[in-house]
Amino acid sequence: MNTANGVKAAMDLEEETTIKELIGKDGDIENAIEQAEIGLLDGFLDFFLQDGAAPEDPLFHLLDQICTEDVVEKENDENKDPFGNGFYGQQPSYAVSFGHYPNQQADSSFGPIRKTEKKKKVSKPYEIAAPVHASVHRDVTAPEVRHILDFPVADAIDTKRTVGDVNNWLKLNGVNQTKFAEKVLEKTQGHFSVISRNPAPWEELLAPGRAVFVRMYNWMKLSDEEKMKILNTEKVSEKKDLQEKKKKTRFTFSKEQMEVLMGIYEVNDRPGKELIKELAEKFSLSPNQIKDFFLNRRRRAKKSNL
C-alpha cells in the first residue's frame, strides 16, 4: 500500500467510525444518510431564502426545478404574472417557504428609499391567492413566523391601504385587535389602535415604525390558513414577568389643569423652560409631566390633521 492509499484508508476508517458512532451499533445507515441530505438541502434553501440568488446563477435554476415540483401550477388569465416580475403566476423559487414574495425582495426595508428607484405599480396586491406550502402542515415556530413577517419589502408600503386591508380581514374573520396586535405585530392593542386609525405615511416613519407595517404587509400576503395558523400560535415565553410587574396607576390631569394647559397650548404649543417650570409648580407636578403634555399634544394634533 502506498502512502496515498494508506491515508485514504485511514480517512475512510475514520469516517466509518464516526458514522457508526453517530447512528449507534444497530442504527440505520440509510436513514442517517437521508437525514444528512435533508440537512444539506435545508442549508441550501436557507441560502436562497436568506441571502438570495440571482436568476443568472446556475444554482438558481436547479433550485427552481426542485421547488416547482411541489407547486401546483395553475395558470389562467387572471393569474398571469401577477407580480409583474416574469414568474407568470407562480412564486419564484426563493419563495418556497410560507410567504416570501418577489416584490418584497430588497436589501433592507429600513434604509432610505432610493430616489432613482422607479416605483413599481403594485395593483391589487392582496388579491393573489398565496399558495400554501409544506410548512403550513406543521407547527410554525416563533422564529419562523418572525422570519416570514419581517421579510424586507422592496417598495414603499401604502400604510393607509395596508392597515385598511388588515382591518377588513380582521372584521371579516372575527379576529379582534388584541389578538392580531399581540400575535402578529408583537405590539399592544392600544398601539395598534393608534396606528391603524391614523397611519403615518411610509416616508415619515422611522425604522421601528416601518417594521410594524412590513409585518402587516407580509401578513396580508399569506393565505387565510397561514394567517390563522400564526394567530393561533401559542406564545411560550413572557407573561410571567408581567404578573410580577407592579401595576402602576396612570395620572390624569384634572379638568382645571387641562383647561389651563389647553388654553396655553392654543396660543403657544411650545412653551419655554420658564413657563414649564411655572406650570409645574402651580400644579405641584414635575416639569417632565408638563413637557410631556405639550409633546404628546403636538404630536397627536399633527397626526389627526394628516
Add this chain to the structure above:
DNA sequence: TATAAGTCAATATC
C-alpha cells in the same frame, strides 16, 4: 440637549 417618534399600558369610552 431638546424634540420627535415609537411604544407601553392604564383606563376611558363605545
Add this chain to the structure above:
DNA sequence: GATATTGACTTATA
C-alpha cells in the same frame, strides 16, 4: 368585551 385615548417612558434624530 373591544376599541380609543393618553400619560409616561425609551429611543432616534437634529
